[in-house]
Amino acid sequence: MEDEEEDEDMSDSSSPPIPYSQKPAPEGSCTTDGFCQAGKDLRLVSLCMEQIDIPAGFLLVGAKSPSLPEHILVCAVDKRFLPDDHGKNALLGFSGNCIGCGERGFRYFTEFSNHINLKLTTQPKKQKHLKYYLVRSSQGVLSKGPLICWKG
Numbered sequence: 001m002e003d004e005e006e007d008e009d010m011s012d013s014s015s016p017p018i019p020y021s022q023k024p025a026p027e028g029s030c031t032t033d034g035f036c037q038a039g040k041d042l043r044l045v046s047l048c049m050e051q052i053d054i055p056a057g058f059l060l061v062g063a064k065s066p067s068l069p070e071h072i073l074v075c076a077v078d079k080r081f082l083p084d085d086h087g088k089n090a091l092l093g094f095s096g097n098c099i100g101c102g103e104r105g106f107r108y109f110t111e112f113s114n115h116i117n118l119k120l121t122t123q124p125k126k127q128k129h130l131k132y133y134l135v136r137s138s139q140g141v142l143s144k145g146p147l148i149c150w151k152g
Contacts, residue, residue, distance in 0.1 A: 030117070031117055032117065033065060033067050033068040033117055033119070034065075034068055034071055034073065034117070035100065035117060036098050036100040036101050036103075036115055036116050036117065037101075037114075037115050037116075037117065038098070038100060038101035038103070039101075040098070040100025040101045041100065042073045042074050042075075042098075042099065042100045042116055043068075043071045043072070043073060043074070044062060044071065044072040044073070044074055044134070044142065044143070044144070045071065047074050047099070047142060048141050048142045048143060049140070049141060049142070050142070052074070052076075052099050052142070054076045054097070054099070055076075055097070055104075057078055057079060057080070058076045058078055058079065058097065059076070059077060059079045059082065059133060059134075060074060060075070060076055060099070060133075060134040060142070061074075061075050061076075061077050061082070061130045061131075061132060061133055061134060061148065062074060062075070062130070062131055062132035062133075062134050062144055063075050063113075063116070063118055063129050063130050063131065064129055064131045065117075065118050065119060066119060066120075067119040072131070072132065072134075072144060073116060073118065074099050074134060074142070075096055075097075075098075075099065075112075075116065075130065076096060076097040076098075076099050077094075077095070077096045077130065078094075078095035078096065080095070081094050081095055081127075082130070082148060083148065083149055083150060083151065084149075085149060086149065086151075087149040087150060087151030088151060093107070094106065094107065094108055094109040094112065094127065095107060096109075096112045098112075098115055098116060100116070103115065109126050109127050110126065113126065113129070127150070128150045130148055131147060131148060132144045132145055132146065132147060132148060133145040133146050133147075133148060
C-alpha cells in the first residue's frame with residue numbers, strides 16, 4: 001500500500017498537460033480585449049509612455065490578439081523562453097508576468113493568455129502570438145521593435 005501512495009504522490013508532482021480550451025474567466029474578472037482579468041490596460045498605445053518595472057532576465061514583448069488586430073499587448077516574458085536571432089535556443093515552456101496588474105509566475109502560456117484575455121484560435125505553437133520585441137526610444141517611448149524569430 002505504501003508504494004502505491006508514493007507513486008500517487010510522485011504523479012501529483014509532475015503537472016499533467018493542460019488540454020487546450022478557452023476557460024471562462026473567473027467570476028468578476030474583466031474579459032475586455034486589451035485588458036487583463038484585473039481590468040488593467042495592456043495595449044501598447046496606452047503604455048508607450050509608462051515606466052514599466054520588469055525583473056532581471058525578463059523582456060517586454062508584444063503579443064498580437066486575433067480579436068484585436070490593430071493593437072499590440074505588452075507582456076513581460078522570461079528571455080530564456082524566447083528564441084535567439086536565428087529562431088533557436090528557446091527553452092521549452094513559458095514564464096511570464098502581467099505588466100498590467102503585476103501578477104507574476106505564470107508557468108503555462110495558456111494560463112497567461114487567459115489572464116491577459118488573449119483569445120487564441122490555434123493550439124499548436126501558441127507562443128507564436130508573441131510577435132515583437134518592444135524597445136524604448138531615446139525619448140523614452142516604448143514601441144514595436146524587431147520580430148521575434150520563431151522557427152519550426
